[in-house]
Amino acid sequence: MxxxxxxxxxxxxxxxxxxxxxxxxxxxxxxxxxxxxxxxxxxxxxxxxxxxxxxxxxxxxxxxxxxxxxxxxxxxxxxxxxxxxxxxxxxxxxxxxxxxxxxxxxxxxxxxxxxxxxxxxxxxxxxxxxxxxxxxxxxxxxxxxxxxxxxxxxxxxxxxxxxxxxxKLPQQRDETITSDDILALTEAGALSGALERREQQVIENVFELDTRTVPSSMTAREHIAYFLIDDPDEVIRARIAKEPYAAYPVCEKDIDHVIGYVEARDLFQRVLNGRPIHLRDNDLVRKALVLPDRLTLAEVLDQFRLVGQDFAIIVNEYSLVVGLITLNDVMSTVMGGLVHDRDDDMIVRRDENSWLIDGITPIQDVQRVLEIDTLLHEDEYETLAGFLMVMLRRVPRRTDSVTWGGYKFEVMDVDSYRIDQVLVTRFTPPAEGEAAEAGRPPAAPADARQA
Structure with a gap:
């Protein structure tokens, strides 16, 4: 050759x-x-x-x-x-x-x-x-x-x-696609520019519907505007003018005895037609869907689809009303900041290292804004206020604080045991020795620490 x-x-x-x-x-x-x-x-x-x-x-x-x-x-x-x-x-x-x-x-x-x-x-x-x-x-x-x-x-x-x-080695390739795989793809798409960051957040929010429970998106009890069945016409008109909503629960005696709900458009039709508003009219008050507060948002969507409604009263295990939720609330959770930045109302950034946050802000929103991956006992609370209560093991008072993951959470305002505002400040995490001591929940002191 x-x-x-x-x-x-x-x-x-x-x-x-x-x-x-x-x-x-x-x-x-x-x-x-x-x-x-x-x-x-x-x-x-x-x-x-x-x-x-x-x-x-x-x-x-x-x-x-x-x-x-x-x-x-x-x-x-x-x-x-x-x-x-x-x-x-x-x-x-x-x-x-x-x-x-x-x-x-x-x-x-x-x-x-x-x-x-x-x-x-x-x-x-x-x-x-x-x-x-x-x-x-x-x-x-x-x-x-x-x-x-x-x-x-x-x-x-x-x-x-x-x-x-x-x-006994595996012989077939596993082609199962999990939610983690999809989220990883969307994250890669956002990093490459194929997806906008807010669009990627919407996809993540959709998958969170199976894990986020009703309290993270509902209107809390203290913020519910409702009517009593015997409220006169002038009271109803005044309340609509002061608190304009799409629907209002109708109750007997108090909020824990809900008999239905009325839609604002039905009330407006009566007003425009010059007719008085009487809530005892059978054609005005609709039957309300009542759901337990342990349901996930995905389960709420299923209930809305089954009964053909978009309004539900939320009760706890003692049959007490704790809030209400609408289809718009669920969709706002999914859309996040794509059409309206919900965090703007409840999370206000003061400077590069501090935020002023409402106590009823869903804890998932807090984690997303602060970029905190995990918290202690995450299955025990839904809001920032709940996180502070679990960490302190008591009802927080003004100036109480908790440190976790490089952030200090300080209670700024409390109204009748309700945490109105929390100041969150980023700082350098403490050393390991301090972190080990911080794991014990405080008895009386106002500071609970965790690195």
Missing amino acids: TLGQSLFLLALLVAAGAFFSIAEIAMAASRRLRLRQLAEQGDGRAERVMRVQEQPGHYFTVIQIGVNALGVLGGIVGEGLLSPYFTPFFALWMSEAAAGTAGFLAAFLLVTSLFILGSDLAPKRVSMAVPEKVAVRIIGPMLFLMTVLKPVVWLYAKLTDLLMALF
Whole structure:
């Protein structure tokens, strides 16, 4: 074999090795979601790639046969091609035996380097960059090789299955897509600029509907504007003018005895028609949906859909009214700051390191604004006020404070046991010794510390 033929054969072996390296990484790195999109766009090759991904054993067997066979052939050809040229060169400085060994080692290192660079590193880097595009291009030749080498592939596949079963190793790829996978994709999309940050937040809020309970979005009891069944016309008109809402609960004696609700548009029609408002009219007061306060927002949406309403009274385990929630409240939670920044009403940033926050602010909103990942006993409260109560183990008083995760939460105003405002200040977390001591809830002191 001439030098030119040997070089051509070596280059051919390197190129064949590059093909198998590209095929291996492309199949392993291809995202099923992207392949499905290509298939829906009419690319039949993507369908074949997805079918191979479901049972990839024979595919990777062909790759390993090719890679190992090419490696052996490359070593034989490279050593026979290059050693005769390196040995005379080393013979100028050393004995004939030593020069032969040095020539063999030099030829081995050069051929190995060619295969590492040309058949492994460079092709795999290209394939990792655009795996789906590469996969649909090489699937045809790979399926052909799988057919040609079917007997050998079958033998190795059976032996591999035997080893996998012997060591109880997983044999199928898990294609299950979880909510964490989707959120990770949206986060990557936001970082790359494909998604706006607020759009990504909306997607996160949708997934939070299964974990956020009603109190995080409802109108609390003390803020409910309601009518008594016997309220006269002038009282109803005055309350509507003072507290304009879309709907109002109608109660017997007090707020804990809700008999229904009335919509503002029905009241406006009566006013425009010059008719007096009497809440005992059967066609005015609608039956109210009553829900427990332990439901998640996703469950609330299901209840709204089942009964065809968008208004519900929320009660606790003692059948006392704790709030009300509407479809608009749930949707505002989902939309977040996309159409209206709800945090502006309840979370006010004073400067770079301090915020003034309303006590009834949902704790998830506080965590998002302050970028706090976890809090203690997160399942025991829904609001910032609840967090402070759990940490202090008592009803907070003015100037009480709690430190956690590099922030100090100081109660600024309390109205009849209700925490109105909390000043949150960012600071450098304390040392480990101080953090260990802070884990104990205080008995009487006003400061509960936790690093």
